[in-house]
Amino acid sequence: MLALIQRVSEARVRVAGRTVGEIGPGLLVLVCAEPADEPAHAERLLAKLLKLRIFGDAAGRMNRSVQDIGGGLLLVSQFTLAADTSGGNRPSFTNAAPPELGRRLYDHLVERARAAHPVVATGEFGADMQVALVNDGPVTIPLRV
DSSP states (O other): OEEEEEEEEEEEEEETTEEEEEESSEEEEEEEOOTTOOHHHHHHHHHHHHHOOOEEOTTSOEEEOHHHHTOEEEEEEOGGGGOBOTTSSSOBOTTSOOHHHHHHHHHHHHHHHHHHOSOEEEOOTTSOEEEEEEEEEEEEEEEEO
């Protein structure tokens, strides 16, 4: 699975003019499944998200996790993370999982996240979403598990 992690002071997702997911301080995670991914990939991604030390401690060093700060997770599906732009000016998305598999893995990630962490919000899989965020730092980290 591919993810783009952004440390945020706040973030929200809107669909058709209504807010469907919102967090205060925490992580906005754009998530993309690839064809060979399995539920174990989603579980490894979640483990990394919960323990990744990218929040400041008392000395300002990135030494605390989203769990340590009691922050939120905003999980948003985004198949365009798998874009291949090597063949011209129009991206190819053949490296992304088919929609059925992508939805199944995204739903699995969300289910496991909600069981493991108290503050989990989401976008809507396959919807046209508007994502607003205040990137804190800025801190943006690409991840593949």
